[in-house]
Amino acid sequence: MARSYDVIVVGAGLSGLMAAGAAAQGGARVALLDKQSLPGRKYLMACMGKGALSNNDLGLHRFHGRDARFVSDALTALPQGELRQWFSGQGVELVDAPHYGLIAPPQGPDSALAALVAALGQAEYLPEHRVAAVHHGADFTITLDDGRKFQAARLILSMGTPNLPQCGGEFTGLEIAQRLGHGIEPVFPAHVPLALDEPWLADLCGLWLDVDLALHTQRRELARTTGSLLFTQSGLTGQAVFNVAHEAGPALEGAERLTLAINFFPGESPTEVTRWMHEAFGSHTRENAYAVFDRLIPSALGDRLLRRQKVKPTLRAEQLEQPQREGLLRDLTDLRLQVRSTLGMAASENARGGVSLREIDPRTMHSRKVPGLYVVGSMLDITCDWGGFAQHFALASGLLAGRAAGRALDASALQG
Numbered sequence: 001m002a003r004s005y006d007v008i009v010v011g012a013g014l015s016g017l018m019a020a021g022a023a024a025q026g027g028a029r030v031a032l033l034d035k036q037s038l039p040g041r042k043y044l045m046a047c048m049g050k051g052a053l054s055n056n057d058l059g060l061h062r063f064h065g066r067d068a069r070f071v072s073d074a075l076t077a078l079p080q081g082e083l084r085q086w087f088s089g090q091g092v093e094l095v096d097a098p099h100y101g102l103i104a105p106p107q108g109p110d111s112a113l114a115a116l117v118a119a120l121g122q123a124e125y126l127p128e129h130r131v132a133a134v135h136h137g138a139d140f141t142i143t144l145d146d147g148r149k150f151q152a153a154r155l156i157l158s159m160g161t162p163n164l165p166q167c168g169g170e171f172t173g174l175e176i177a178q179r180l181g182h183g184i185e186p187v188f189p190a191h192v193p194l195a196l197d198e199p200w201l202a203d204l205c206g207l208w209l210d211v212d213l214a215l216h217t218q219r220r221e222l223a224r225t226t227g228s229l230l231f232t233q234s235g236l237t238g239q240a241v242f243n244v245a246h247e248a249g250p251a252l253e254g255a256e257r258l259t260l261a262i263n264f265f266p267g268e269s270p271t272e273v274t275r276w277m278h279e280a281f282g283s284h285t286r287e288n289a290y291a292v293f294d295r296l297i298p299s300a301l302g303d304r305l306l307r308r309q310k311v312k313p314t315l316r317a318e319q320l321e322q323p324q325r326e327g328l329l330r331d332l333t334d335l336r337l338q339v340r341s342t343l344g345m346a347a348s349e350n351a352r353g354g355v356s357l358r359e360i361d362p363r364t365m366h367s368r369k370v371p372g373l374y375v376v377g378s379m380l381d382i383t384c385d386w387g388g389f390a391q392h393f394a395l396a397s398g399l400l401a402g403r404a405a406g407r408a409l410d411a412s413a414l415q416g
Ligand SMILES: Cc1cc2nc3c(=O)[nH]c(=O)nc-3n(C[C@H](O)[C@H](O)[C@H](O)COP(=O)(O)OP(=O)(O)OC[C@H]3O[C@@H](n4cnc5c(N)ncnc54)[C@H](O)[C@@H]3O)c2cc1C
Pocket: 010, 011, 012, 013, 014, 015, 016, 033, 034, 035, 036, 039, 040, 041, 042, 043, 045, 046, 047, 049, 050, 051, 052, 053, 129, 130, 131, 132, 158, 159, 160, 161, 164, 167, 168, 169, 170, 172, 173, 348, 349, 350, 376, 377, 378, 379, 386, 387, 388, 389, 390, 391, 392, 394
């Protein structure tokens, strides 16, 4: 016989933990099912790189995609200050980590995860329960891999996206939503390193610096940002890359030729950089061009850019030819590099695409197609910048759905 609950939440990531706790607080009998042995695995993985839960610059401008305004209600229901307060109420103080966002210890008694687990209250957490299918009749019947069945009047899907399979990412959640009648927008890696057709970049592996970065097709600019960039063996990664890479997948699939444009002097105009360059070369005419360039940018990068302009290692600053100066200036402020591919889902911290937002009520995360169904967190077709925005939305959407699923139950009990 199927075990029966008021609300079942599938997926114990940040969104599911928050949803289950909120629904249980409303008095509902709640079960939280997850296939893994521990909750919040992706969050824990995120924490290896700090794993920000929010950001001081939280706002609509940080969300992108088909309908960024969708997140508005969630951000109003759980603004950054209230998220801080929520964790503070559980004994966890979020701190601002420069470049990352608002973070908390990932593990231990004073950790964000411990707080979310404590807030589950009466909700029953069932690890190692992998959901294989869902049937919607009078209630939802949830079938596990091993054939066991669960039943609930309300179902909250918080099963994440198929990126990083080693942290639990798989397509099943989206397939279940689709079988229940939802449209799924194509899924692509979002916060993902980019591979480039420029073998010389591997020589800069490990170099980390702040840049202005833009992603272009031949016809238009797709995204622009300022932030950190890291050179790797296979290409480029880092905050700036993640903030434009979410546009790369669909464009590459459409066979667009994609180019990154890098300004190594973030926020500075080419006129200003020209002035600095002329000053540097003008005041050290007898010095070697490579030594002079070292005064402007890290030497490994400088060496590479000079070699691109075919500047001989013995050349003095005053011997640089006009086309070489122009080429260097262009490379310093608008270096164009062709993108070959993204590193794919397995290397992506987040995905874009998912359950179509048109079919979800942004005030409650309730399905407009399937009564009693809620979809939250990264399963939704939301794209955002890197730095705590995805996790904030996961928590906020979970809270809205949990509260609404509990409330909906009160209402149906009253009607009944
Ligand atoms: C390395 C890394 C770094 C990141 N850094 C940041 C960051 O700094 N800031 C930020 O905002 N975001 C970051 N993210 C993204 C962020 O972690 C996710 O957006 C967020 O965890 C999504 O939460 P979620 O609850 O929607 O999904 P998830 O955390 O993915 O949870 C989904 C859950 O569903 C379970 N599940 C899946 N299928 C089944 C099934 N068939 N049956 C039962 N259970 C199932 C999974 O086991 C998992 O526990 C990072 C991610 C990674 C991997």
